[in-house]
Amino acid sequence: MFNKKDKKGQIGETITWVVATIIIIVILLVSIFVSTSYIGGSKKATFSKQTDILASKSLFAYLLTEDEGNTVYGQLKEDGGENLNEFNGNLALKIFKEFYKKDYPHAIWLVVYSKPHDLNTNAYFPKPPVCGRGISEEIELKENKYILLTLTPTC
Amino acid sequence: MILKNKKANKMISVYWFAILFIVAAAIVYMAISFYGEPYDIREAEAYALTNKVAGCLSEAGYLKEGMLSADFRENFMEECKLNFEVEDVHNWREQEQYYVEINFYNFLTTEEISEIKKGNEALKMDCELKGKTFPVCLNRSFYALDKEKKQYQIDILSIVRKTDKNVQ
Numbered sequence: 001m002f003n004k005k006d007k008k009g010q011i012g013e014t015i016t017w018v019v020a021t022i023i024i025i026v027i028l029l030v031s032i033f034v035s036t037s038y039i040g041g042s043k044k045a046t047f048s049k050q051t052d053i054l055a056s057k058s059l060f061a062y063l064l065t066e067d068e069g070n071t072v073y074g075q076l077k078e079d080g081g082e083n084l085n086e087f088n089g090n091l092a093l094k095i096f097k098e099f100y101k102k103d104y105p106h107a108i109w110l111v112v113y114s115k116p117h118d119l120n121t122n123a124y125f126p127k128p129p130v131c132g133r134g135i136s137e138e139i140e141l142k143e144n145k146y147i148l149l150t151l152t153p154t155c
Numbered sequence: 156m157i158l159k160n161k162k163a164n165k166m167i168s169v170y171w172f173a174i175l176f177i178v179a180a181a182i183v184y185m186a187i188s189f190y191g192e193p194y195d196i197r198e199a200e201a202y203a204l205t206n207k208v209a210g211c212l213s214e215a216g217y218l219k220e221g222m223l224s225a226d227f228r229e230n231f232m233e234e235c236k237l238n239f240e241v242e243d244v245h246n247w248r249e250q251e252q253y254y255v256e257i258n259f260y261n262f263l264t265t266e267e268i269s270e271i272k273k274g275n276e277a278l279k280m281d282c283e284l285k286g287k288t289f290p291v292c293l294n295r296s297f298y299a300l301d302k303e304k305k306q307y308q309i310d311i312l313s314i315v316r317k318t319d320k321n322v323q
Contacts (some may be wrong), residue, residue: 017170025287028181034183045196053206054297054311060216060301065306099296099308 051105052135052151058095059149061139065091076112077141083112089124096149104151107134115144131155195322197315201293204237204313208255211235212309213299220302223259223269231271239274245319251275254314262298262306278314290316 051123062075073090092110134152192266221227239253254274282292293313
């Protein structure tokens with residue numbers, strides 16, 4: 001009677017240890033898999049971009065481009081220049097959408113606006129980005145009037 | 156009965172040592188596999204090179220004077236204060252690790268006006284191939300004007316090899 005109980009106890013204890021061993025090994029294997037494949041594979045040093053120097057240079061040159069003796073900067077600065085016209089709208093599309101679409105697939109948005117909250121969308125860049133994770137370049141045209149270029153890689 | 160118990164205790168001690176050893180070995184393996192892999196900084200390096208070249212070519216939207224001259228093409232490295240020298244490891248001195256190519260196009264007609272090539276041009280062939288062990292290629296463009304308000308598209312291709320140190 002005593003021996004039988006002892007044997008049962010021993011079997012129970014052995015099963016507990018076997019299960020514990022299996023759990024330990026599974027946890028170790030998962031950890032090894034994660035560290036080698038997931039973390040190890042992504043050791044790429046990326047720097048968080050706060051500004052895009054090339055896009056910034058393009059924006060400056062865009063504003064300095066002349067159309068019928070007036071620069072794009074001058075056109076947008078004028079009263080009533082809240083929306084892009086045919087010349088500067090198409091030029092902006094050609095520069096920013098063609099050059100930077102690959103780097104910023106989520107959204108490229110160029111808008112002229114007045115502070116505090118007068119954001120005018122335009123026919124050339126109708127869709128504002130749906131999230132705020134991007135690079136913004138803002139240039140003052142005149143008091144409380146700005147041009148804003150937003151480049152968003154992903155959301 | 157006491158003998159049996161002693162045997163069982165011995166078994167458990169051996170078992171504990173085995174588990175301890177397995178756990179320690181796994182931790183060591185994980186640490187080596189994580190920290191042993193080098194950081195790949197080639198993309199950041201290619202971006203830095205592109206930005207440096209763009210900064211040398213244009214300022215506040217305008218191309219700097221003489222950018223399209225043969226003289227500038229010849230002395231591009233000195234003019235832009237670039238240096239492609241690398242440390243003498245993995246035979247790097249025999250095979251240059253960088254390449255920069257700049258193409259100037261007429262923005263309106265897309266006609267090529269001028270080009271500058273510096274570094275190891277052979278690296279360009281590997282740009283088509285995908286994989287960690289191939290050089291990192293970065294192709295970017297920007298828009299600029301000259302003082303006569305002529306419009307240009309400038310393409311900069313920067314390539315960094317250095318696979319031996321950045322990838323295992």
